[in-house]
Amino acid sequence: MNWINSIVRPKIRDLWKKREVPENLWIKDPETGEMVFHRDLEANLWVVPNSGHHMRMPARKRVEAFFDDGDYTDVKTPDVQADPHKFRDSKRYTDRLKEARSKSGEDEAVIVAQGKVNGMDMTIAVQNFEFIAGSLGMAAGEAILAGMMRAVEDGTPFVMFVASGGARMQEGILSLMQMPRTTVGVQMLREAGLPYVVVLTNPTTGGVSASYAMLGDVHIAEPGAQIGFAGRRVIEQTVREKLPEDFQTAEYLLDHGMIDMVVSRQELKETIARICGILMKREVELPKLEAPEPEEPAEEPAAEEAAEETPAEDKDARETEPAS
Template identity: 65%
Template sequence: MNWISNVVRPKISSFLNRREVPENLWVKCPETGQMVFHKDLEANLYVIPGSGFHMRMDPMSRLRSIFDGGKWFDVALPAVAADPLKFRDEKRYVDRLKDARAKTGAQDALKVGYGKLDGLPVTVAVQDFGFMGGSLGMAAGEAIVTGLETAVSRGTPFIIFASSGGARMQEGILSLMQMPRTTCAIQELREARLPYIVVLTNPTTGGVTASYAMLGDVQLAEPGALIGFAGPRVIEQTIREKLPEGFQRAEYLRDHGMVDLVVHRHEMRDTLARLCRLMMRAPKHTEARLPADAAAPATV
């Protein structure tokens, strides 16, 4: 045995067979600094065990936590023009979209599913802050309108989990047009006498707060969620006054009448099930079958 066999070959072998360690193996609590193993955090619905801090939740995890058995049918969403204004700042808008799609695996910031919640058919939309800050553009507007139309045609409640920084600036006036469009679609749901339930998650701001996120028959929020139109710093600089403690947080808005309930994520599914049954006048534990024309389940 020589130096090449004893030293060089093992080092080359270890270099070639080096295992990649995921960057998100451990997650740090923003409030306490507690480190949580990512699998434990996922099993706890992305709530930090020690502090109870609610981390952001991706749409697939959110839908799995709401629907019976973690199964639902994806609602097909219409395609829209990718870059109608040919927008460019430091980077082309089409390149930003490509990066966001590669990062999240989604086409845009909103996902809509149809399935059963405690045996009752419901339509659920989830906004993904990880996709360009959950910004409201034409694709997200079309997704919400399609979800509301699906709820009307199938006679189900519509639940939306809002999380957004506001309208998408790269689409200009076309993104702002989604505010009245979604409002009109919500009115059609109301005319059909079907419930519209909004769950405000962290953060929900800008044009989303100024439209569909504040039009629910029932307004729920997750603990500690930032909810408002402009950010606290902008407001302080405008009015030149110090804001109250906890201003624009879910608990503050509940105490001042803008939110009906602040619900812990572990209790969200049961709370939504009770609300849907109450508003639909459906007896408890009634099994309602999904229509035969529904597509194959999105998850197993």
Template identity: 70%
Template sequence: MNWINDVVRPKIKSLLNKREVPENLWIKDPETGEMVFLRDLEANHYVVPNSGYHMRMSAPKRLAFFFDEGRYETIASPDVAIDPLKFRDERRYTDRLKDARTKTGLQDAVLTGAGTVEGVPLVASVQDFDFMGGSLGMAAGEAVIAGMEAAVNRRLPFVMFAASGGARMQEGILSLMQLPRTTLGVMALREAKLPYIVVLTNPTTGGVTASYAMLGDIQIAEPGALIGFAGPRVIEQTIREKLPEGFQRAEYLHEHGMVDLVVHRHELRPTIARLCSLLGPNVALPASAEQSLALAS
């Protein structure tokens, strides 16, 4: 027996010819532990078929699913200073930004587009949680305000898909300043009598719930979404009490009047289209709306 020819060479060939199998062909349902085939999950708009668990969607996929035929016009936002505080913790902020941009293909955590939903024209912004936890910094704030400004100028409804862990700590007070600035953008929509609809997705927490995420004319939540300023664990440790079952979940908040509707992802398009049609925009643009936009900018 030739050990080299019969054993070593076949093993080397099998290793060299081994097919590369993608690691993400199967996704684990966080709720039941069930393994779901990625293509089935994508075809179902990232809703687990058996449990109905709503998984996160990237901003580009969310807009492609939301707008008719996946077609929309991207609304550009102004450039901002990168790393204005020269922030560094375990890593430099610029390195974190670079990694997030490579991972998501986005410039920052918010992507805005204009298009039609079941024939109804509107503007929509989406926060991408995969970009540094959807944190709100200067670039994200500018993107939200740019979307609101486009809606006011075009006399269109504005839809905000919120998903965030809060303000971006690497930008300090400059991040917190986006809370009042985006609130002024909401005021401009209101003064222009344009519908502002917020869709709270999992999770929506931190600073955004202290500003634009909770200021919609209609507050919609996806099933099971975690919504709140501070997380349940932080609240329990603070008040030293056990929280009710399902506390801060979409269904609990709906029962207690903090959310108007809990809508399955498959029903979002027709629901939002109907709401925008019912709340239809007026033609004239009041001067007060222009003033609010000027202040936000």
């Protein structure tokens, strides 16, 4: 075999060969259509740099970004019966749970953790939308209650990051029972005099928005988050009216007094730390800003040097000038 067949032809084939590129290398901005490199998006906390659009942030990454230096400990949550009703639709509920755990890397739809936020001890719970749309089931309800009880035991504020499609239908009435149970947990926090801050992310809907998501001492929403109970189409068919374009958005709820503030994701940590510090009557360690060093003023010439620089004629004239 000559060099044309062994060297040249393989190189020509490589030029025309289709290269495999990972699908998640570039992410499209839903608002502007801009393609953003995934590392740039991750470094900016999943906020598109140019448009400011808040993409959905992975639950575990949110926990790491919220605590100081990403240092935290997971709170142990109770185990529950996996499939109490032996539910099955197009597939078995147990199979759906296995797929969700494999896809998200988590055991359930809620992550509970403790750590320091700007130097203050804090307990948080984060709903994972990748786990069956962050739906509220028995395990999720037990996790939220465990986090609230731990906050009461340790005397820390409790912050709830909500992202959910509502109650988990596969668990039926047992899922709906988590709404009053978590409400009891909120009451425990209030009796202990501890702040309960709710962060509403995209989306916050269904039974979750009808329970612990709207019972906070302070309600903060991320820009553009969808927040509501029933869907837009269902409401329009019920009231027989056309709803505003920005209906059920964070900005719409802020204008109508349903939430307290809309805060960008980059400012959430400092905002929550400041609010909890005020409610707990504690001083919060704010990030230190390096002030520019003041420029040293130019040294003025000494009096003796100035006198030496005075011309001799002017000096003689002053000595012979009569006193007034």
